[in-house]
């Protein structure tokens with residue numbers, strides 16, 4: 001039918017239609033997609049001698065100058081409109097049709113091809129977030145003993161004996177420990193101890209992220225095709241199939257039987273009804289949870305371990321605190337109340353995060369409709385915004401001696417009347433954007449907090465920790481706006497004799 005209609009049109013008419021279509025596309029692109037925005041543009045240009053070589057260099061330069069106005073920062077993922085921190089409170093509860101975290105994440109990580117963000121574009125599609133907020137976070141106290149048990153098992157498997165000083169790479173050696181802890185919460189003990197499951201939750205993220213970076217090199221119209229020949233993306237598809245295979249029998253056995261407390265059960269209960277038993281959807285939920293949970297937590301833990309080894313004077317007070325608080329635990333297992341008393345450890349972790357935030361920029365969102373900032377400036381639809389987290393962390397109007405590592409800084413701040421519950425590792429605010437802030441603030445930070453504390457305590461109580469002789473705290477490795485603990489550097493551990 002369509003070909004007959006086309007045959008009846010003459011060539012001249014077709015040309016007019018084609019030119020008009022191209023013009024509409026052009027007008028759309030120029031006037032709607034990238035409507036201009038006042039404000040200077042700073043770009044990373046590593047090749048130029050006079051330019052900025054990194055995002056952090058730009059932020060160091062711009063932060064003092066742009067306390068009250070926006071600017072654009074051009075980096076690997078495209079342009080970000082950097083907003084002053086003072087606007088964050090006004091924007092933190094903005095609805096999804098104005099500022100979208102999901103949209104930005106889907107686009108940045110090519111979610112259609114990498115499966116890194118939820119595949120189902122459905123208003124009810126926040127299954128994983130619901131499970132974390134409504135189930136996991138409320139039952140964290142109940143799952144602590146299992147988490148502790150899994151972490152102890154994983155540390156003895158992956159760190160093992162160290163009767164003499166033993167070198168470990170924080171960024172690698174503890175990754176399976178974090179993965180095992182998270183996996184225990186995701187699917188329970190049996191499947192979590194299956195090496196194929198561990199392989200899926202650990203390596204899906206790496207394959208998908210690396211595959212996404214390869215995909216970025218292709219023009220957008222070729223990506224649908226290119227996904228099929230990029231080996232990393234083939235591997236992430238295989239992992240999705242493997243996860244389906246592993247979960248199949250468990251989902252079958254849980255139909256109508258929801259007494260097991262883990263993410264799988266919660267995800268099934270929180271799914272749109274039509275997807276409750278959909279194997280692909282549930283397998284994918286496991287993979288996106290692990291993508292959000294494992295490498296982030298591992299990286300923050302790695303930073304803390306480098307700090308622990310670099311500042312060994314903190315070991316003894318932290319050891320003392322862990323022992324004293326644990327001795328007061330009623331049944332010899334960690335409780336939520338007990339964990340909340342670890343104020344020195346909490347402070348040490350927060351200081352390590354302040355010195356080494358995983359993201360130079362966070363609170364990143366896509367502007368879905370023209371956004372009017374509190375100062376009246378309008379950011380047109382289609383731009384991305386973000387906040388300079390790492391600069392806020394070193395702002396000397398907020399923090400005393402901000403470039404010095406002061407492990408008990410936040411413990412002291414919490415001693416001020418009225419501040420007892422502030423300044424915690426999990427606290428977010430405009431002076432603490434490491435987990436974002438507001439509506440999309442990381443819901444998994446309470447699990448990350450518990451995992452890092454349990455692992456650090458295990459290591460602090462059972463091992464001595466130091467840097468290799470003659471070395472100092474390794475410099476961080478910056479990749480675009482991410483801050484990694486150097487994966488090529490080690491710390492040394494030695495098992496302490498049992499007192």
Ligand code: HEM
Pocket residue numbers: 101102128129132289292293294296297298300358359362363364433434435436437438439440441442443444445447448
């Ligand atoms: C130290 C470890 C972690 C760090 C530094 C971290 C950081 C972040 C950040 C910066 C965001 C964006 C928040 C915003 O822009 O307002 C985020 C979102 C998120 N995180 Fe985490 N995260 C960590 C661990 C985890 C864990 C363990 C889980 C899962 C159990 C998790 C699940 C999520 C999810 C589901 C979101 C999306 C929230 C939404 O769309 O509303 N994260 N995280």
